Amino acid sequence: MIEIRNLCMTYRTAHGEHQAVKGVSLDIRQGQFYTLLGPSGCGKTTMLRCVAGLERPDSGEISIGGEIVYSSEKGIWVPPHNRNIGMVFQSYAIWPHMTVFENVAFPLRHKKPKPGRAEIKERVGKALALVHLAGLEDRPAPYLSGGQQQRLALARALVSEPRVLLLDEPLSNLDAKLREEMRFEIRQVVERLGVTTLFVTHEQIEALTMSDVMAVMNDGKIVQEGAPAEIYSKPTGAFVADFIGRSNFLTGKVSSVAGSNGSSTAMVETKIGTMHCRLDVSAAAGEDVTVAIRPENVALMVDQGGAALNQFAGTVDTVVYVGNLIDCVVTVGAERVRLQLQPSAAVARGAQVRLNFPVEHCLALKQ
Ligand SMILES: Nc1ncnc2c1ncn2[C@@H]1O[C@H](COP(=O)(O)OP(=O)(O)OP(=O)(O)O)[C@@H](O)[C@H]1O
Ligand SMILES: [Mg+2]
Secondary structure, eight states: OOEEHHHHHHHHTTTEEEEEEEEEEEEEEOOEEEEEOTTTSSSSSHHHHHHSSSSOOOOEEEEEEEEEEETTTTTTEEEGGGSSSEEEOSOOOOOOTBBBBEEEEHHHHSSSOOOHHHHHHHHHHHHHHTTOOOTTTTBGGGGGGGGHHHHHHHHHTTEEEEEEEESSTTTSSHHHHHHHHHHHHHHHHHHHHTTTTEEEEEEEEHHHOOSEEEEEEETTTTEEOOOOOHHHHHOSBBBHHHHOOOOOEEEEEEEEESTTTTTTTEEEEEEEHHHHHHOOOOOOOEEEEEEEGGGGGOOOEEOSSSTTTTTEEEEEEEEEEEESEEEEEEETTTEEEEEEEEEOOOTTTTOOOEEEEGGOOOOEEEO
């Protein structure tokens, strides 16, 4: 439904040039919920603005529903109002001098040909019902709660029945609880309508819970794309392993590799000792790698001495209760390893313990 090929976009200001998007390609299927996730300034909003036609890229091609809306090579440029797109901006920008009804009716009143009064009323009513704002038509827009204003912006983006919905951090101004509710509501609304959605966020929890497919961006490029569970369990590089969830990182050198592509394991010499790791990328003996393991995958055992593969003795350094789990740091030699334990776990500062790093959760990544 949305195809982007090799998109590049540079901002030019009086202070110089900044290349915000550096050759991005992606495909979003009809009805898919696709998320761009990445740190502040990585180029997410710029990507959305290029798809909407609010920025002119330097080069590349964008097509929507099989129609090319931008191509540097073919000299094609379709203006924003002809792209049939609904957008919710990062600052969701509802119009404060209008009522709820007029905010949603606005895109229809500026459509050509303009629908009749009865049709406008019906379509606004439908859009408001969809986001659970029916009954508030006559209220001035500023007299809505933050969550209601957010939903109003969504209704306004959906009222023209766009083929594509672009959402730029639509939950960023909400408190934690409302954000969680809205995550669920947005997902339900777009599913009911079957509208293809390109969603932008820097919150990993939103990307992981809402997306069919997500792409992690860094510095104007996509570094990894896939289903949320795949990105979480099989990050291909240290940036993704660290940005999505938390990871412990241990640097080391590959001493040997076993198995073939896709299901290899490697022995890695780290500062705390030899670790047996999963290897999803290709690496040869002698190569420097980073071993990533998530805090929830490190197991704590009583230290009974002896040696076993992927087990290391250490000392409990900090223990912090975080309600539903215990956040704990264990020093192993000069390394500090973070763990997450069940709240019932008996663990005390200063205790001598043994850590177990299960092979399937130790990922050797290229540096
Ligand atoms: N109008 C502009 N003129 C010049 N530089 C810009 C302009 N808009 C954005 N940039 C720069 O381009 C880069 C990408 O910006 P963009 O807004 O796409 O980031 P983002 O990923 O949406 O970040 P955030 O999560 O903070 O919203 C940033 O370095 C930013 O400073
Ligand atoms: Mg942005």
